[in-house]
Amino acid sequence: MEGRDRPTDSTRAKASLRSSFSSDPEMRELVDFFIDDLARRVAAISSALDALDRRRLRVLAHQLYGSAEGYGFRPIGEAARILEEEICANQLDDGLAEEVALSVLREKTEDLLTVCRRAIPTPDELP
Amino acid sequence: MNVGALGSSFGIDPSPRAPRVLSIDDSELMHRLLRARLQLEQVEIHCASGGEEGLKMAGEMQPDVILLDIELDGMDGFEVLQRLKENPRTHDIAVIFISATNDTMDRVRCLDLGAVDFVHKPFEIAELKARVRSAIRIQQLLRMLSQRAQLDGLTALWNRAYFDQRLMAEFGEARRHTRRMSLVLCDIDHFKTVNDRYGHPFGDEVLAHFSSILMGGRVSDIPCRYGGEEFGVILPNTSIAEATEVAERFRAAFEEHRWRRHPDLVLTASFGVADIGMLNINGKSADLVAHADGALYNAKRAGRNRVSSIATPMAA
Secondary structure: OOOOOOOOHHHHOOOOEOOOOOOOHHHHHHHHHHHHHHHHHHHHHHHHHHOOOHHHHHHHHHHHHHHHHHHOOHHHHHHHHHHHHHHHHHHHOOOOOHHHHHHHHHHHHHHHHHHHHHEOOOOOOOO | OOOOOOHHHHOOOOOOOOOEEEEEOOOHHHHHHHHHHHHHHOOEEEEEOOHHHHHHHHHHHOOOEEEEOOOOOOOOHHHHHHHHHHOOOOOOOEEEEEEOOOOHHHHHHHHHHOOOEEEEOOOOHHHHHHHHHHHHHHHHHHHHHHHHHOEOOOOOOEOHHHHHHHHHHHHHHHHHOOOOEEEEEEEEOOHHHHHHHHOHHHHHHHHHHHHHHHHOOOOOOEEEEEEOOEEEEEEEOOOHHHHHHHHHHHHHHHHHOOEOOEOOOOOOEEEEEEEHHHOOOOOOHHHHHHHHHHHHHHHHHOOOOOEEOOOOOOOO
């Protein structure tokens, strides 16, 4: 673990996470779609982790990294980026012991799942 | 200007339309985002979730710009781009890569393979919009230049180079789909005498007027200046009987025209018609031209100012 990214306090926080576009009425439908889709993605990421399906996990993380910020959820994109990089690094790092690699993979995946679960829809009453 | 059904495959817009953008990305999240964020740009957005589907859609709908992800399930973005560039129907489409890769060599490879731009994921929507607008603008300018290079300056008809290219393409389509297709070759009678007697400016006026008659034909037909006072009209999905009727209308319209500066002058033209059904199974587009040319020769020999669909033995 030494020298590797540690989960930050912010990704551990329990506070809910709103889209940075939540005050934009034109983005409401899009943000709500993202939140709906996120529930399915969280389930898919959990399944991929349980199955230790790195390839699937990487695809799911990659898709979130590319799109989450576009929906106003930068922290999710950032956590997905860290997970994707971790998976790629593990593939290349032959010297890393398997159990350590797995532990880091689980940790980064949990970080992503935690931040995903914090995401909430746009409030009904816009300011 | 008639351009016909294959116009877009030659880089020519058959009619003004909203620019089309095709997104090839395996993420539905990205498709939704692009649709929502580009909808105010007055572009049509189409989405494909994989390489094969994207290639198929690109060939069919001829987008102006493709937004292509590198990391796709199955065929990756590099291979998709290579295949787009290998296909004459898609090789001119502007491709912008959208990818999360931070690898400089990946970006270099994208551009070397023929992509026009690269946008890094996650992207700022304002930047993506500006890059799409820029690619569309350049595409439209290239298309206009290409179109001008294929037009005859005097008559504004398609030129000979375009005729050869388009005839071959239409011939191939007709063969593939077992469709009818005809060709009309025509020639203004005694044109050299018109030039000698009334001067070249009037000769040019005659050519321009004859061209306007050909342009006033059916929307699906493709009139071209074949060379000098000779013209060719490609008629997709047309039997020889229908093509003969079309040619007869051209002939009558030209003969009936009264010239303002020479009211007593009557000018005529001769027409040779051939259709793909005249050829054997191994026949080529050049054989269709030879048949139409033979029929034109026959019309001239029979007294001019007529339409013939019978090729002379020599030409056949």
